[in-house]
Amino acid sequence: MHVAARRRGPFASVKITDVATEAGVAPMTVSRVLNTPERVSETTAARVREAIEKLGYVPNMIAGGLSSRRSRMIAAIVPTIASPMFSEPVQSFTDAMHRAGYHVLLGLSGYTPGTEDGLIRAVLTRRPDGLLLTGAAHSPEVKRLLRDAGVPVVEIWDASDTPTDMLVGFDHAEIGAKVADFFLARGHRRFAVLTAGDPRARLRRRGFIDRIEARGGVLVAERILPAPSGIRDGRTALQAIADQIPPRTALFCGSDLVAFGAVTQARALGIAVPETLAVCGFGDFELAQASEPPITSVGVDGTAMGRQAAENLLARLAGGSAPRRILIPAGIRERATT
Amino acid sequence: MHVAARRRGPFASVKITDVATEAGVAPMTVSRVLNTPERVSETTAARVREAIEKLGYVPNMIAGGLSSRRSRMIAAIVPTIASPMFSEPVQSFTDAMHRAGYHVLLGLSGYTPGTEDGLIRAVLTRRPDGLLLTGAAHSPEVKRLLRDAGVPVVEIWDASDTPTDMLVGFDHAEIGAKVADFFLARGHRRFAVLTAGDPRARLRRRGFIDRIEARGGVLVAERILPAPSGIRDGRTALQAIADQIPPRTALFCGSDLVAFGAVTQARALGIAVPETLAVCGFGDFELAQASEPPITSVGVDGTAMGRQAAENLLARLAGGSAPRRILIPAGIRERATT
DNA sequence: TTGTATGCGTTATCAT
DNA sequence: ATGATAACGCATACAA
Numbered sequence: 001m002h003v004a005a006r007r008r009g010p011f012a013s014v015k016i017t018d019v020a021t022e023a024g025v026a027p028m029t030v031s032r033v034l035n036t037p038e039r040v041s042e043t044t045a046a047r048v049r050e051a052i053e054k055l056g057y058v059p060n061m062i063a064g065g066l067s068s069r070r071s072r073m074i075a076a077i078v079p080t081i082a083s084p085m086f087s088e089p090v091q092s093f094t095d096a097m098h099r100a101g102y103h104v105l106l107g108l109s110g111y112t113p114g115t116e117d118g119l120i121r122a123v124l125t126r127r128p129d130g131l132l133l134t135g136a137a138h139s140p141e142v143k144r145l146l147r148d149a150g151v152p153v154v155e156i157w158d159a160s161d162t163p164t165d166m167l168v169g170f171d172h173a174e175i176g177a178k179v180a181d182f183f184l185a186r187g188h189r190r191f192a193v194l195t196a197g198d199p200r201a202r203l204r205r206r207g208f209i210d211r212i213e214a215r216g217g218v219l220v221a222e223r224i225l226p227a228p229s230g231i232r233d234g235r236t237a238l239q240a241i242a243d244q245i246p247p248r249t250a251l252f253c254g255s256d257l258v259a260f261g262a263v264t265q266a267r268a269l270g271i272a273v274p275e276t277l278a279v280c281g282f283g284d285f286e287l288a289q290a291s292e293p294p295i296t297s298v299g300v301d302g303t304a305m306g307r308q309a310a311e312n313l314l315a316r317l318a319g320g321s322a323p324r325r326i327l328i329p330a331g332i333r334e335r336a337t338t
Numbered sequence: 339m340h341v342a343a344r345r346r347g348p349f350a351s352v353k354i355t356d357v358a359t360e361a362g363v364a365p366m367t368v369s370r371v372l373n374t375p376e377r378v379s380e381t382t383a384a385r386v387r388e389a390i391e392k393l394g395y396v397p398n399m400i401a402g403g404l405s406s407r408r409s410r411m412i413a414a415i416v417p418t419i420a421s422p423m424f425s426e427p428v429q430s431f432t433d434a435m436h437r438a439g440y441h442v443l444l445g446l447s448g449y450t451p452g453t454e455d456g457l458i459r460a461v462l463t464r465r466p467d468g469l470l471l472t473g474a475a476h477s478p479e480v481k482r483l484l485r486d487a488g489v490p491v492v493e494i495w496d497a498s499d500t501p502t503d504m505l506v507g508f509d510h511a512e513i514g515a516k517v518a519d520f521f522l523a524r525g526h527r528r529f530a531v532l533t534a535g536d537p538r539a540r541l542r543r544r545g546f547i548d549r550i551e552a553r554g555g556v557l558v559a560e561r562i563l564p565a566p567s568g569i570r571d572g573r574t575a576l577q578a579i580a581d582q583i584p585p586r587t588a589l590f591c592g593s594d595l596v597a598f599g600a601v602t603q604a605r606a607l608g609i610a611v612p613e614t615l616a617v618c619g620f621g622d623f624e625l626a627q628a629s630e631p632p633i634t635s636v637g638v639d640g641t642a643m644g645r646q647a648a649e650n651l652l653a654r655l656a657g658g659s660a661p662r663r664i665l666i667p668a669g670i671r672e673r674a675t676t
Numbered sequence: 677t678t679g680t681a682t683g684c685g686t687t688a689t690c691a692t
Numbered sequence: 693a694t695g696a697t698a699a700c701g702c703a704t705a706c707a708a
Contacts, residue, residue, distance in 0.1 A: 015701055026679045031703060041677060056486060061463045062403045063701030066684045071400060073443075073464075081425045091420050094446050098457070103464065105411075106444040108432050119436070125399045126411075126441065148394060231628040257624075264630045286595075287625070290569040292602045353685055364695045369687060379693060401685030404700045 014055045023051035034059055065127070074313065075123040076132040077107035077116060079198070083228040084285045085255065086134065089156055089306030093132060096310035102129070102317075109134070111198055111227040117142050124149055130313045136160030136167060137199055152316040154309040157200060159327060166322055168308045170330045172200050175298055176207025179252050179280050180215070182332050188250035188278065190220045194237045194262060195254030196227035204282065208252050220244045229254060234261020242269055245277050250338075256281035256288040259295050263337055279337040293336035300330045352393045361389035372397060403465070412651065413461040414470040415445035415454060417536070421566040422623045423593065424472065427494055427644030431470060434648035440467070440655075447472070449536055449565040455480050462487055468651045474498030474505060475537055490654040492647040495538060497665060504660055506646045508668045510538050513636055514545025517590050517618050518553070520670050526588035526616065528558045532575045532600060533592030534565035542620065546590050558582045567592060572599020580607055583615050588676075594619035594626040597633050601675055617675040631674035638668045 020027040025044060032040045033048040040048075051057075065071040074097055078086040094104045107123055109116040120133070120142050131151055135158045138146075146153055146164055153165035159174075160167060183191065191212050195201045209219060221241035225233045234257060245266075253259035259281030266277050273279060273293065281288050284299035305328055312322035358365040363382060370378045371386040378386075389395075403409040412435055416424040432442045445461055447454040458471070458480050469489055473496040476484075484491055484502050491503035497512075498505060521529065529550050533539045547557055559579035563571045572595060583604075591597035597619025604615050611617060611631065619626050622637035643666055650660035 013701085016703095017701080027701090028680080028703075029678060032678085035703080039677070044677085056483075058459075058483070058487070059463050060404075060465060060701055062400055062409060062465050063684090064703065065400045066398075066404050066686085067701075067703040069684070069703095076444075080429060081419050082422075082429050084420075087419045087425050090444075091418060091446065094444055095448075098446065103461065104444045106414075106428075106432055106442045108429065108436065121396075123441065125397050127398060127400050145394075145396075149396070230624050232624060235628060261628060264628070268630055286568050286570060290573060290599060290602070292606055351685090354687095355685080365685090366687075366696080367694060370694085373687085377693075382693080398685055401700090402687065404702085405685080405687040407687095407700070 014057045015060070016057070019048065019051045019055055019057045022055060023048045069127075070129055071127045072101060073103050073105055073126060073128045074130045074132065075105040075107055075126070075128040077109055077119055077123070078132075078134045079109050079111050080228055081106075081108065083255070083257075085157075085228070085283055085302065088302030089309070092303040092306035093310045094306075096307055096314070100310075100314050121145065124151075129317055130154070132156065132309055132313070133164070134158075135200060136163050136169075138164065152313055154312050156305050156309050159325075163325060166312050166316075166324055166326075168305055168312065168326045168328060170300065170327050172203035173207030173210075175282075175330055176204040176209075176252070177211040178207075178332065179204075179298065180208045180211035180217070182280065182334075182338075183250040183252075183278065184212070184215050184217065186250075186278070186338065188217070188248070190218050190249045192219070192221040192241055192244065192249050192251045193253075194223050194225060194234060194241075194251065194258050196229045196258075197224045198227040201227065201254040204252075204254065220249055225254065225258065230257045231261040231264070234258035235265040236261075238262040238265040239269070242266075242271065245271055248276055248278075250278040251280070253279065253281045256283045256285040256295060256297050259297065259337070260287050260291055263291075263293070263295060274337050280332065284333055288333075288335070296335045296338040297333050298330055299333045301328060304328060352395045353398070354395070356393055357386065357389045357395045360393055361386045407465075409465045409467055410439060411441050411443055411464060411466045412468045412470065413443040413445055413464070413466040415447055415457055415461065416470075416472045417447050417449050418566055419444075419446065421593070421595075423495075423566070423621055423640065426640030427647070430641040430644035431648045432644075434645055434652070438648075438652050459483065462489075467655055468492070470494065470647055470651070471502070472496075473538060474501050474507075476502065490651055492650050494643050494647050497663075501663060504650050504654075504662055504664075506643055506650065506664045506666060508638065508665050510541035511545030511548075513620075513668055514542040514547075514590070515549040516545075516670065517542075517636065518546045518549035518555070520618070520672075520676070521588040521590075521616065522550070522553050522555065524588075524616070524676065526586070527555055528587045529555050530557070530559040530579060530582065530587050530589045531591075532561050532563060532572060532579075532589065532596050534567045534596075535562045536565040539565065539592040542590075542592065558587055563592065563596065568595045569599040569602070572596035573603040574599075576600040576603040577607070580604075580609065583609055586614055586616075588616040589618070591617065591619045594621045594623040594633060594635050597635065597675075598625050598629055601629075601631070601633060612675050618670065622671055626671075626673070634673045634676040635671050636668055637671045639666060642666060 081087040158169040159171040221244040223237040281297040284297040288295040288297040315322040419425040497509040559582040561575040619635040622635040626633040626635040653660040
C-alpha cells in the first residue's frame with residue numbers, strides 16, 4: 001500500500017481515529033475529551049480515556065496546531081541564559097507558561113547584532129502564539145514582520161515609548177542617572193564606570209555620565225567590557241583603572257558580577273571599600289546580597305519581570321487586553337560598598 | 339465563503355500556493371527552493387525567491403512538520419536554568435542546535451519528583467525530533483513511552499549503566515569518593531558535607547561519605563540543603579555547623595555557590611580557611627575561580643556536556659550513530675581553600 | 677451530548 | 693528539473 005509504505009516515523013502512530021474506534025465513538029469526541037472535557041458525558045469520557053490508556057495514545061499537537069491554527073507555543077528570545085539577568089526572567093516566564101499549558105521555544109540571540117533578526121524570522125516559521133523579546137530595538141523589517149504576523153509580543157528589559165506591542169521593563173538611562181544622584185548626594189566628585197557594550201548597558205552608562213557631568217562631577221576612568229561580562233572582567237578592569245581611583249572614586253558597574261569582581265580586586269590591591277572606592281552594581285543578584293561585603297546594587301526583579309510578561313501574554317491569548325507598557329520598579333539597594 | 343469565514347488567524351496567510359502562483363511554478367517547486375535548493379535550477383529559484391520576497395511569505399513549519407513528520411524541534415528538559423549547573427549546558431546545547439537549524443523547546447522540571455514525567459509526556463505531544471533529559475532516573479512508564487516514541491534521547495549529568503538511549507555525563511558517586519581521597523591524602527580525618535537533596539547531589543554525598551568511613555574518617559557535620567541551593571544556603575548552613583569545625587575539618591559542598599557561601603561565612607566567623615576549614619566545591623563556576631580566595635572545586639565542563647549532547651543527537655538525526663555512553667572528565671581543581 | 681464533513685499548509689512519492 | 697496527487701492527524705463549523 002502507498003500509505004503503509006510511507007516512511008515510518010517514530011511514534012508508533014496510534015492516532016485519534018484509532019482511539020475513537022477502540023472506544024466506539026467519533027474522533028471528535030476523543031478530541032473533546034482531551035481539550036474540552038466539560039462538554040463530554042462522564043461515562044463516554046471514561047470509556048475514551050480507557051481506550052487512550054490501552055493504546056498508549058499520544059496526541060499530535062502538530063496536527064492539532066495546523067488545524068486549530070494555535071500552536072500553544074511561545075518563543076522567548078534573549079541574548080543568553082548564561083547571565084542571571086536573563087536566566088531569571090526566562091525561568092519565571094517559562095514556569096508561568098507551563099502552568100498555563102504553553103511550551104516555550106528558547107531562542108538565544110547572543111550579542112551580535114543581526115542574530116536576533118534571523119532568529120525571529122526563523123521562529124515565526126513555527127507559528128508561535130506569542131513572543132517574548134529582549135529590548136525594543138529591532139530592525140524595521142522585523143517590526144513589520146511582527147505586526148504582519150499579528151502575534152502578541154512582549155518586550156522586556158527596556159522602556160521604549162514605542163514598544164512593538166507590549167512592554168515590561170524600565171528606563172535604563174534613568175537608572176544610570178539615579179545612581180549618579182545617589183553618589184552625588186554622598187559627596188562624590190570623582191566617578192568611574194565599568195560596563196558591557198550591549199545597548200542597554202550603554203544606556204545606563206549614558207544616563208550616569210550625563211548626570212555626573214551636568215552636576216560638575218569628573219569621570220576619571222571608564223572601561224567597556226565584553227557582553228555578557230563576568231567576575232573576571234570586573235577584576236581585570238578594576239586592575240586597569242586602579243591608578244585613577246585614589247583619593248576617592250565612585251564606581252558604577254554594569255552588572256553585579258562585574259561589581260563583585262571590582263570589589264574583590266580592589267581589596268586584593270589594598271584599596272579600601274567603600275572609603276576609597278565606592279561601588280554600586282546592577283541587578284541585585286544573590287551574589288551582591290550574600291557576598292562579603294554585601295554590595296550596593298540596583299534592584300531589578302527579573303523574576304517579576306518574567307512573570308509579568310507571561311501574565312500580559314496570557315491575558316491577550318485569552319482574548320483579553322493587557323497594558324501596553326508596564327514599568328517595573330528598580331531602586332538602589334544600599335549596602336556596605338557605598 | 340466557508341473558508342473565508344474561518345477565524346482569521348495571525349499571519350496574513352500568504353501560503354506556498356500563493357508564492358507558486360506568483361512565480362508561475364508548482365507549490366512543490368517552492369518547497370524545493372526552500373528545503374533542497376540544489377535540486378532547483380538557479381533561474382527558477384531566483385524567480386521563486388523574488389515571489390517570496392514580494393509576498394512576504396513566511397513558511398509554516400507546523401504544516402511542514404505534519405507532512406514530513408519531522409518537527410525540527412528538540413526538547414531540552416532540565417530542573418532549572420537558575421543555576422549555572424544547567425544554564426551552561428542548555429546554553430551550549432541550544433547554540434549548537436540553532437546552528438544546525440533546530441529549535442529548542444525548553445522544559446523546566448523543578449525538583450519536585452513527578453514533574454519531569456508530566457513534562458516529558460506533554461512535550462512528546464509536539465513530536466520533537468529528539469530529547470535532552472537531565473539524569474537517567476525516569477519512571478518506567480516514561481522510559482517505555484520514550485522507547486515507543488522512537489525518538490533519540492540524550493541524558494546528561496549522570497552516568498547510569500543503562501541509559502534510555504544515549505548518555506553524556508559522569509559518575510557522581512565516584513566524584514564524591516575522589517574528593518574524599520583528595521582530602522584524605524592531605525591528612526584530613528574530620529569531614530563535613532553540605533549538599534542539596536536532589537538525586538545527583540545525594541550520589542556525590544554518598545560516594546564521599548562511604549569512602550571516608552571506609553578509610554576511618556569521621557563525619558562531624560552534615561546538612562541537606564534545598565535544591566537548587568545558593569550562596570545564602572551555604573552561609574546559613576556553615577553558621578549552623580560552625581561549632582563542629584575546629585580544630586580542623588574538610589568540607590565538601592554540593593555546589594560552588596554553597597562553597598562560596600561557606601567560605602564567606604567561615605571568614606566572617608574568624609574560622610581560618612584553609613587551615614581550620616578546608617573547602618571543596620562542585621561545578622567549577624566562574625565564582626569559584628575568580629573569588630578571593632579562589633575555591634577548590636570539582637571541574638565539570640557543562641558547556642562541553644551540552645555541546646557533546648548536541649553532537650550526539652545531531653549525528654543520530656542525520657541517520658548516523660553516536661556513542662551510547664560518553665563520560666566527560668571531571669577532576670579536582672585545587673585552589674586556595676584546600 | 678455526539679457525529680459528519682471539510683480544510684489546515686505543507687511535503688513524500690511517483691511521474692514526466 | 694519540475695509537476696500532480698495524496699496524505700500528514702487533528703479541530704472547526706455545523707447538523708442532529
